[in-house]
Amino acid sequence: MSLAGRVAIVTGAGGGLGREHALFLARQGARLVVNDLAQDAADRVAAEIVAAGGEAIGIAASVTDPAGISAMVARTMGRWGRIDILVNNAGILRDKSFGKMTLEDFSLVVDVHLMGAAICTKAVWEIMREQKHGRIVMTTSSSGLYGNFGQANYGAAKMALVGLMQTLGLEGEKYNIRVNCLAPTAATGMTEGVLSEQGLALLDPALVSPGLLALVSDGAPTRAILCAGAGHFARASVTLSSGRYIGGGADAGDRVIEHWAQISDPADEIVPAYGFTQAERELASAGMDESIAATVR
Secondary structure (H helix, E strand, O other): OOOOOOOOOOOOOHHHHHHHHHHHHHHHOOEEEEEEHHHHHHHHHHHHHHHHOOOOOEEEOOOOOHHHHHHHHHHHHHOOOOOOOEOOOOOOOOOEOOOOOOOOHHHHHHHHHHHHHHHHHHHHHHHHHHOOOEEEEEEOOOOHHHHOEHHHHHHHHHHHHHHHHHHHHHHHHHEEEEEEEEEEEEEOOOOOOOOOHHHHHOOOOOOOHHHHHHHHHOOOOOOOEEEOOOOEEEOOOOEEOOOOOOOOOOHHHHHHHHHHHHHOOOOOOOOOOOOOOOHHHHHHHHHOOOOOOOHHH
């Protein structure tokens, strides 16, 4: 029971992957807030947890409704007095090629995935800072990390969550708030019609949820992207190649093209510790050694 005494909120947990997340965390000893748009769906999953000997409540709220999420957080604090874990799982799909996609469908998907995660995270952030403990999981996707045809809205939102994770991981570090991403592949209502029946059978959502333990336990990393599906786990990273100094001049653009292979060479690439690593490397290449990180924290 490695999460005994911890309180976890899982959004979009009335079914599919979110349900598996909630059940898994409860088996590790966490007390669960099962969030979903539908109260009956949230209550059913909460009842499953209680029937298995755990503690849980179901709360209906849209992740895009700041007032509803604030009320959910207030109710959680009134019941258990703390919030240790937030799993931002809620999401929707509106797949179409970009040329056929309406801006309304683009905005809707970004609103649910990105703004929904931001709204929920903002609602628990000060609580976690004050208690000096917090574990936040963003749900990203290979569609954001690498792209998928017909998912411009979904991919944009999912990669934006990686950027949110990177910054919140830095800002939360001194408060023992660790922020990570989970990139799941699972057979849910959102993947029906995308994968074969055989593939869907192998991609049981229950095989993804164990990855959460590494991301929310006391020894969790921060700013990690964990890819999970069919019982397989891997880490993804946003990397930076060593590059090449080109300088300026009228022919600088031509020299970028000429040295494209060296600029792109992944042999000595790194995972930057923070965004200004790029600027520091660029200045060093131009002959100026300057650390920016200390000036912006």
